[in-house]
Amino acid sequence: MVEISRFAPAAFPRLARVPGVSAATASCAFKSGDQRDLLLVALRPGTAVAGVFTQSTVTSAAVQSSKRSVRGGRARALVVHSGNANALTGRHGKVLVERMCQTVGDSLGCPPDEVLMAATGIIGQRVTDEQLLGRLPDLAGDLGEVDWEQAVEAIRTTDTFSKGSTRAFTVGDRQVSVSGIAKGAGMIAPDMATMLCFLFTDAAVEPDELQRLLTYANARSFRRITVDGDESTSDTMLAFATAHTDLAAGGDRDAALGQLREALAEVAFDLAMQVVKDGEGISKLIEVTVRGARTEGDAFAMSKAIAESPLVKTAVAGGHANWGRIAMAIGKTHRPVDQDRLSVWLGPHQVVVDGDQNDELDLDALAAYMKSDSIAIAADVAMGHESSTVWTCDLTHQYIDINAYYMT
Amino acid sequence: MVEISRFAPAAFPRLARVPGVSAATASCAFKSGDQRDLLLVALRPGTAVAGVFTQSTVTSAAVQSSKRSVRGGRARALVVHSGNANALTGRHGKVLVERMCQTVGDSLGCPPDEVLMAATGIIGQRVTDEQLLGRLPDLAGDLGEVDWEQAVEAIRTTDTFSKGSTRAFTVGDRQVSVSGIAKGAGMIAPDMATMLCFLFTDAAVEPDELQRLLTYANARSFRRITVDGDESTSDTMLAFATAHTDLAAGGDRDAALGQLREALAEVAFDLAMQVVKDGEGISKLIEVTVRGARTEGDAFAMSKAIAESPLVKTAVAGGHANWGRIAMAIGKTHRPVDQDRLSVWLGPHQVVVDGDQNDELDLDALAAYMKSDSIAIAADVAMGHESSTVWTCDLTHQYIDINAYYMT
Numbered sequence: 053m054v055e056i057s058r059f060a061p062a063a064f065p066r067l068a069r070v071p072g073v074s075a076a077t078a079s080c081a082f083k084s085g086d087q088r089d090l091l092l093v094a095l096r097p098g099t100a101v102a103g104v105f106t107q108s109t110v111t112s113a114a115v116q117s118s119k120r121s122v123r124g125g126r127a128r129a130l131v132v133h134s135g136n137a138n139a140l141t142g143r144h145g146k147v148l149v150e151r152m153c154q155t156v157g158d159s160l161g162c163p164p165d166e167v168l169m170a171a172t173g174i175i176g177q178r179v180t181d182e183q184l185l186g187r188l189p190d191l192a193g194d195l196g197e198v199d200w201e202q203a204v205e206a207i208r209t210t211d212t213f214s215k216g217s218t219r220a221f222t223v224g225d226r227q228v229s230v231s232g233i234a235k236g237a238g239m240i241a242p243d244m245a246t247m248l249c250f251l252f253t254d255a256a257v258e259p260d261e262l263q264r265l266l267t268y269a270n271a272r273s274f275r276r277i278t279v280d281g282d283e284s285t286s287d288t289m290l291a292f293a294t295a296h297t298d299l300a301a302g303g304d305r306d307a308a309l310g311q312l313r314e315a316l317a318e319v320a321f322d323l324a325m326q327v328v329k330d331g332e333g334i335s336k337l338i339e340v341t342v343r344g345a346r347t348e349g350d351a352f353a354m355s356k357a358i359a360e361s362p363l364v365k366t367a368v369a370g371g372h373a374n375w376g377r378i379a380m381a382i383g384k385t386h387r388p389v390d391q392d393r394l395s396v397w398l399g400p401h402q403v404v405v406d407g408d409q410n411d412e413l414d415l416d417a418l419a420a421y422m423k424s425d426s427i428a429i430a431a432d433v434a435m436g437h438e439s440s441t442v443w444t445c446d447l448t449h450q451y452i453d454i455n456a457y458y459m460t
Numbered sequence: 461m462v463e464i465s466r467f468a469p470a471a472f473p474r475l476a477r478v479p480g481v482s483a484a485t486a487s488c489a490f491k492s493g494d495q496r497d498l499l500l501v502a503l504r505p506g507t508a509v510a511g512v513f514t515q516s517t518v519t520s521a522a523v524q525s526s527k528r529s530v531r532g533g534r535a536r537a538l539v540v541h542s543g544n545a546n547a548l549t550g551r552h553g554k555v556l557v558e559r560m561c562q563t564v565g566d567s568l569g570c571p572p573d574e575v576l577m578a579a580t581g582i583i584g585q586r587v588t589d590e591q592l593l594g595r596l597p598d599l600a601g602d603l604g605e606v607d608w609e610q611a612v613e614a615i616r617t618t619d620t621f622s623k624g625s626t627r628a629f630t631v632g633d634r635q636v637s638v639s640g641i642a643k644g645a646g647m648i649a650p651d652m653a654t655m656l657c658f659l660f661t662d663a664a665v666e667p668d669e670l671q672r673l674l675t676y677a678n679a680r681s682f683r684r685i686t687v688d689g690d691e692s693t694s695d696t697m698l699a700f701a702t703a704h705t706d707l708a709a710g711g712d713r714d715a716a717l718g719q720l721r722e723a724l725a726e727v728a729f730d731l732a733m734q735v736v737k738d739g740e741g742i743s744k745l746i747e748v749t750v751r752g753a754r755t756e757g758d759a760f761a762m763s764k765a766i767a768e769s770p771l772v773k774t775a776v777a778g779g780h781a782n783w784g785r786i787a788m789a790i791g792k793t794h795r796p797v798d799q800d801r802l803s804v805w806l807g808p809h810q811v812v813v814d815g816d817q818n819d820e821l822d823l824d825a826l827a828a829y830m831k832s833d834s835i836a837i838a839a840d841v842a843m844g845h846e847s848s849t850v851w852t853c854d855l856t857h858q859y860i861d862i863n864a865y866y867m868t
Contacts, residue, residue: 175784376583408550
């Protein structure tokens with residue numbers, strides 16, 4: 053069996069209640085035993101929704117449906133199932149999603165296009181309609197106070213721990229809450245490891261405002277983590293704002309909107325870091341920063357190339373300070389580098405100076421550093437002033453075990 | 461220890477003699493024991509040279525020097541050392557390469573810029589000058605008939621078998637030979653696994669003709685294989701034509717040039733397939749073809765994405781027919797796909813029809829096929845008429861062992 057990540061928190065955090073959100077969970081037998089694999093969330097009328105989706109050109113039926121619904125800007129419900137992604141299931145999958153939206157809409161008295169959908173699990177296996185459609189009307193009757201831990205259980209697959217995060221701030225004499233849940237054990241790993249993230253707040257914001265806040269949060273969180281570079285057909289990040297609390301209550305709405313932006317970004321970052329800390333097979337957490345790039349795009353491409361290089365990841369797994377592989381990964385982006393002025397650091401140790409080994413390197417201290425749980429890789433490519441940081445994990449036997457042998 | 465690849469040939473092939481080429485090998489102690497790690501090849505005056513190099517923006521001192529020398533079009537010598545790539549070694553590495561070219565030029569009586577250089581091995585570790593410079597004059601005295609097997613031994617690193625290939629054709633009453641050697645256990649894997657390929661022919665061709673033939677051969681061979689997607693600082697493919705045999709001897713030089721082009725391309729393809737069959741940790745050989753793409757570039761990007769996806773590679777390692785991961789890898793290129801008409805095949809079994817599971821699939825026969833040594837993946841993305849094929853290997857525990865634990 054897969055062991056629980058060494059980076060797992062001691063317990064699931066206590067998430068703030070978000071007025072206007074209720075939930076219920078059930079089991080549809082996508083997962084073994086009677087594990088929860090279906091989540092229904094109901095949202096009060098007037099809730100704004102925003103979304104960020106996979107960039108893949110092959111997408112699940114749920115992604116296609118939710119992309120359309122987000123354009124309307126309003127949501128009354130969210131349905132998530134785990135264990136089967138209902139992706140690569142042709143017309144059958146699309147019709148099933150339409151019927152699910154209709155069924156939930158009928159139960160809650162809202163238009164079907166205000167029902168958001170997400171799914172995660174195996175790709176290319178059909179879902180039996182009754183597995184989902186039969187459960188939904190009963191589930192609508194079970195709606196109540198959100199049990200966040202049960203909600204996460206219903207959306208997780210190969211995750212070794214449940215991921216939640218929460219922030220709150222005050223506007224005048226009122227509290228605004230942001231609570232979020234996520235699943236994923238590869239950022240962007242498709243099979244039973246797709247990334248899903250749902251953020252809920254009671255703040256009153258318009259859909260276009262919420263979309264800007266969510267895009268800001270995503271750019272600083274999920275976009276900056278990678279496990280294996282494989283992008284899912286089903287990645288979905290949604291934010292819901294139930295319009296329960298007026299951001300102008302304290303007198304300065306712009307300041308409150310700024311606080312909401314940071315709260316959403318912090319929750320998203322915390323969840324993203326939990327996902328990478330649960331990266332399939334992780335033994336070490338890796339932070340990669342590239343500085344001195346000509347553009348932010350160059351810095352991002354280089355830091356991502358280092359983070360996704362199988363040779364860098366296996367070197368870290370083995371505890372080796374292999375700066376040659378780091379330089380290789382920078383070069384393979386084909387982005388501009390001044391290799392005669394290239395610097396590389398492993399934690400506090402500068403290993404490369406002016407494109408050459410540092411003569412003053414303390415190899416014993418470096419070897420001790422490479423045994424740490426968390427490894428920081430940094431490089432300065434000496435072309436300009438832009439920088440970028442991404443997070444990943446190492447590549448171990450357990451990644452192979454999870455993806456080659458445990459899969460059914 | 462790493463086992464010899466199951467795809468290794470029974471014996472090293474007998475390579476045709478190429479008039480105008482002589483060689484000698486030695487040990488500089490880059491590799492353990494007294495293994496050969498230095499190769500000197502001498503070429504008769506008038507030899508044409510052409511080259512294809514890594515596209516990386518971080519390159520070894522040897523690559524930088526050989527790129528300049530190839531522009532001159534003429535070569536009198538090739539020096540290759542293995543075990544240390546002399547890359548990321550700053551000014552020191554560049555000066556060493558200059559002194560090596562000068563030393564060999566002095567020994568053979570030729571300008572230093574007609575001495576081609578290539579190196580493979582660990583990146584970012586300095587070479588002690590005496591290790592190389594001291595050996596070269598003696599080695600020039602040892603030059604003689606090429607022992608191809610010894611020549612390959614001197615350039616290989618983590619390869620589990622020696623790679624050579626040969627072709628010959630006749631022009632009038634004369635034979636034209638093409639013999640080639642290569643090393644590599646990741647196409648494009650940097651550390652002790654860089655790809656090097658050297659092709660030799662006695663045909664008389666001009667440097668610009670030879671460059672066109674080499675570019676043609678590369679596009680059909682090394683460009684089409686991948687092991688881990690990591691691109692080396694040191695990849696070098698060179699062709700030498702010693703001008704011993706006149707291609708016009710049979711009366712039709714254009715026809716002979718066409719034969720030479722195909723002979724070079726066949727030798728390069730054979731060597732490239734040997735490299736992928738020695739891919740680090742290989743248990744299964746994988747051929748990926750994408751058809752029905754809008755452009756050849758789209759087809760190549762999609763086939764490469766499938767071939768480099770860790771999730772596709774681990775599924776094949778585990779013997780799983782996971783067509784969902786294949787569709788995922790196509791989508792993550794962000795290139796156009798008609799997913800409602802997408803087809804996927806595993807060997808003779810069509811697993812996806814119109815973006816949905818094939819109802820008539822024989823799952824038992826498919827499971828038996830997935831146990832084969834060689835797996836053919838094909839997809840039709842239903843956007844046009846362009847296609848592309850690439851070759852790779854699966855991703856196993858042994859890849860991790862080689863790159864995380866056996867490394868010193």
